[in-house]
Amino acid sequence: MAQYETLLSRFIGYVKVNTRSDPDSTTIPSSPREVNFLKSIAEELTELGLSDIKTDPNSGYVTAVLPANDDGNTAPIGFLAHIDTADFNAENITPNIVKNYDGKSDINLSDDGQWTLKPSEFPALHNYTGDTLITTDGTTLLGADDKAGVAEIMTAMEYLLNHPDVKHGEIHVGFGPDEEIGTGADHFDAKGFGVKYAYTVDGGPLGELEYETFNAAQAVVTIQGKDVHTATAKGVMQNALQIGIDFHNQLPASDRPENTEGREGFFHLYKMTGTVDQAQLTYIIRDHDRQKFEDRKQQMRDIADKLNATLDEPRVKLVLTDQYYNMREVLEKDMTPVELAKKAMTDLDIEPVIYPVRGGTDGSKISFMGVPTPNLFAGGENMHSRYEYVSLQTMERAVDVILRITELNRQA
Numbered sequence: 268m269a270q271y272e273t274l275l276s277r278f279i280g281y282v283k284v285n286t287r288s289d290p291d292s293t294t295i296p297s298s299p300r301e302v303n304f305l306k307s308i309a310e311e312l313t314e315l316g317l318s319d320i321k322t323d324p325n326s327g328y329v330t331a332v333l334p335a336n337d338d339g340n341t342a343p344i345g346f347l348a349h350i351d352t353a354d355f356n357a358e359n360i361t362p363n364i365v366k367n368y369d370g371k372s373d374i375n376l377s378d379d380g381q382w383t384l385k386p387s388e389f390p391a392l393h394n395y396t397g398d399t400l401i402t403t404d405g406t407t408l409l410g411a412d413d414k415a416g417v418a419e420i421m422t423a424m425e426y427l428l429n430h431p432d433v434k435h436g437e438i439h440v441g442f443g444p445d446e447e448i449g450t451g452a453d454h455f456d457a458k459g460f461g462v463k464y465a466y467t468v469d470g471g472p473l474g475e476l477e478y479e480t481f482n483a484a485q486a487v488v489t490i491q492g493k494d495v496h497t498a499t500a501k502g503v504m505q506n507a508l509q510i511g512i513d514f515h516n517q518l519p520a521s522d523r524p525e526n527t528e529g530r531e532g533f534f535h536l537y538k539m540t541g542t543v544d545q546a547q548l549t550y551i552i553r554d555h556d557r558q559k560f561e562d563r564k565q566q567m568r569d570i571a572d573k574l575n576a577t578l579d580e581p582r583v584k585l586v587l588t589d590q591y592y593n594m595r596e597v598l599e600k601d602m603t604p605v606e607l608a609k610k611a612m613t614d615l616d617i618e619p620v621i622y623p624v625r626g627g628t629d630g631s632k633i634s635f636m637g638v639p640t641p642n643l644f645a646g647g648e649n650m651h652s653r654y655e656y657v658s659l660q661t662m663e664r665a666v667d668v669i670l671r672i673t674e675l676n677r678q679a
């Protein structure tokens with residue numbers, strides 16, 4: 268497997284750079300760290316010899332093109348990955364490389380023994396007998412989400428450049444910021460990307476293929492109370508906190524993240540602040556089914572209306588904001604990119620693992636911008652945490668899948 272000699276060193280080089288996105292920032296990209304990293308990505312694309320390398324000032328995305336070397340009749344295809352890492356310490360990331368893992372031992376992450384990766388806690392470790400695992404030192408996340416995807420796409424392009432005998436159509440690649448804070452794809456120029464289909468390479472373990480995500484909205488409930496002295500409160504006080512509790516209690520207790528799984532949607536109260544005078548409850552609403560998603564939003568409107576009708580004046584204000592939609596709605600109309608990915612995996616003896624994501628991907632937005640974009644595995648396990656790790660062999664398989672998709676696309 269010396270096929271992708273640069274994959275490991277490229278990946279290690281990427282993860283050592285702190286590219287954590289910043290949810291409190293108003294700039295795009297959200298952190299200067301990301302801007303710098305994207306600059307180095309553009310330089311690497313130049314050095315490798317890709318064409319048309321651009322940094323979009325609106326989105327921060329770096330895009331490039333690998334020109335076709337076939338007869339020119341193949342539809343352009345795209346691969347995308349995000350360069351930012353999640354909301355967890357990313358300073359001085361010092362990856363450990365565990366060669367030829369035996370599939371059963373505990374892995375000491377830190378020399379002091381404080382952090383250990385144990386198969387008893389993370390049974391997926393058993394799947395990696397004989398593999399080279401890349402782990403953290405326990406103090407940071409690893410950032411395989413999604414530097415694995417970045418490294419895999421880059422390595423696949425390098426492979427094609429070094430093997431001109433392998434024929435392919437035009438391939439567009441894109442590397443973007445701020446996926447982890449949910450805003451990266453908002454400004455992506457999907458039309459300008461110039462492809463019919465694309466893939467994000469941002470999934471988890473071997474075989475993951477995702478084309479169904481949640482529909483997502485945020486709900487902010489603001490309540491204006493009336494604060495008076497408790498001694499003379501009778502018939503006068505309107506306690507914003509109490510009204511907030513009343514609002515929340517009218518939502519079904521069964522429809523909470525901790526009580527749902529699979530295709531079951533939910534209302535998730537994730538922030539609640541306030542005083543008697545004013546209170547605010549912030550929710551996310553999630554459902555795979557579009558109609559049920561719309562019904563959930565209506566349910567919230569109805570509760571607000573009903574409460575307002577019982578109060579001395581309308582005190583409950585509800586603001587609903589759609590965040591992204593289930594990409595399945597788009598892909599159902601043309602399953603070609605999903606079928607290509609499935610066939611690529613089965614051709615490579617990888618069993619496609621398909622299930623509805625209880626979240627979104629950049630593809631949830633990009634698909635609705637006109638470029639159907641399912642998500643492929645990148646290999647990471649235990650993402651967003653100090654227990655994050657990835658197998659080099661799974662990363663190699665991801666490169667195989669990218670290459671196989673470009674090959675199958677020529678025949679599609």
Ligand SMILES: [Zn+2]
Nearest residue numbers: 412413446469
């Ligand atoms: Zn990711």
